[in-house]
Structure formats: C-alpha cells, structure tokens
Amino acid sequence: MDPSLLTAELVPFHAGQPESEWAPLLAGKAEPAARAWSEPTAWEGEASLGGPPMAATTLGEILIAEFTVHAWDTAVATGQPITVPASLAKATFGVYTREAPRMRGSGLLGDEVPQEAHAPLLDRALALSGRDPRWSPPTPGKRTLPTV
Template structure:
C-alpha cells in the first residue's frame, strides 16, 4: 500500500497544469478529474481507516500527495485493519485491497494520460490481481469496474488486471 501510494503521489506531483485537460483511460475523467478522484479516494479511505463515514467527493483541490500521506498514516494504525467498516459493511482488509487496486491502476491511468513511463510494482500487482479476481463481479455490480476487456491468457499480470476491470492495456491518448 505504501509503495503504490507513494509512487502515485510522486506521479501526481510531476503532472503540469497544462496536462489537466488531457484524456485518460478512464472515459469519465480527464487528468484533472482523475486526480480529483484520487483526492476523494485518499480522503475516503482515511476516514474508513479511522472508523469514520463514507465521505463525498469534493471539488479538485490539487492536494492528493498530502491526502495520501494522511491516508497512509491512518492505515499504519493496527486497529485500521481489524473488523468490519461500519460505513461500508465490509472487512477492513477488503477496503485496504480496494485502495491498493485504485493506487496501482490509477497510477497507470495517469501515466498513460501524460506520457510518463509506468513500471508496475510486481508485488502490488500480484496482490491487486488476486483480490480483483475474487471481487470483480461485486465490483462490476457496484459500478467500480467496467465490462472486461479481453487480453491473452498468457498476458503479463498487470495487463490481466487491467482487462479484468475493464481497461484496455493498449490504450493511448
């Protein structure tokens, strides 16, 4: 979680203002919208780690790295990993994996959108893929994942993860 979040924060810091209107692999988001989504994800998972409520997305603030730091601090507390989330009705470990998937995939989304290289973290991808394979149908029902994109069975794990959640690994702006 830490590595994936810090890598995502580093990439967000590197995005220039001139790129905020660029398209991303998330059809519903341009770069600004994607970073705003990441801001909300960080705020939401910080609240959930602390036993708080589900928070609504606010306007773009340009402070994802700071929010991400607070989220990581909240998840460093052992109690964050225990029991069920009162706000989401899911095990806290499930929520932690949901956050990891967001960090791994949205870093790719952002890197592709702004033309930066993306080197997936092998351990993070393995965890994200294993979790996603178990939860993909629930994710689709809740609107978190799109229809699957076919990728070869022997495709790299990261491409299989992207295809499972509805991303085309070959997407280009």
C-alpha cells in the same frame, strides 16, 4: 478515521465541490490515508468508505489495487513510464479476480476487456478493471479514423 468518509456518498470528500478542486482535495487526503492505513489496527475489524461495511483487510486490499490502476491511468495518460513490482501486480490481479464482478455490478468498474490468459498479471488486472492495457493517449494533431 476521517468522519467525512462515513457517508452514503461514494466520494464524499469532493461532493458539491467543482471538478477543478478535486485534485487538491484528493492530494490533501493522500498523506492522512497512507498514515492511517500504515497503522496495524487499520487492518482489523470492519471499515467503509461510503458503502456497506466490509472486512478492513478487504477494503485495504481494494484500495491498494485501486491506487495501482489509477497510477497506471495517470502514467499512461501523461506519457510517463510506470514500473509496478511483480508482487504488487500479483496482489492487484488477485483483488480484481475476486472483487471485479461485485464492483462491476455496483457500477464501479467498466466491462472487462478481453485479454490473453498468458498476458502479464498487471495487464490482466487492468483488463479486469475495465481498462485496455494497450491504450495510449491520442497523438496531438494526428486524426484517427474509425475502421469500417
């Protein structure tokens, strides 16, 4: 495992770096992370990404769920379509059902967004993670006035 990840800093790989450098730094960590988590031994024992150690299986599941919602964030913010397989939506919903209260208590997630019980699983997972599944970026040049 990358020793720079074994610190108390939640996102140690970009600590002290200008925000303009975060994307290239993250991109440089993506392939090694995918390679590391592809190894069966990565899912054994305990692991940490700066917080307290937890079961490696739990951390791996959280990472998969986080990658899923951040992929949704990026796709929606840039007007790109995103298709999440049903099995991934189900896994992501399961992770946030289990982990969202703890993550929210640690300040890692926003407040849950109300969602219908029969909504698609991905929408429910997004809502648990503090995202509004109906959100879309503002239309350039269109001014949205607050409702009173």
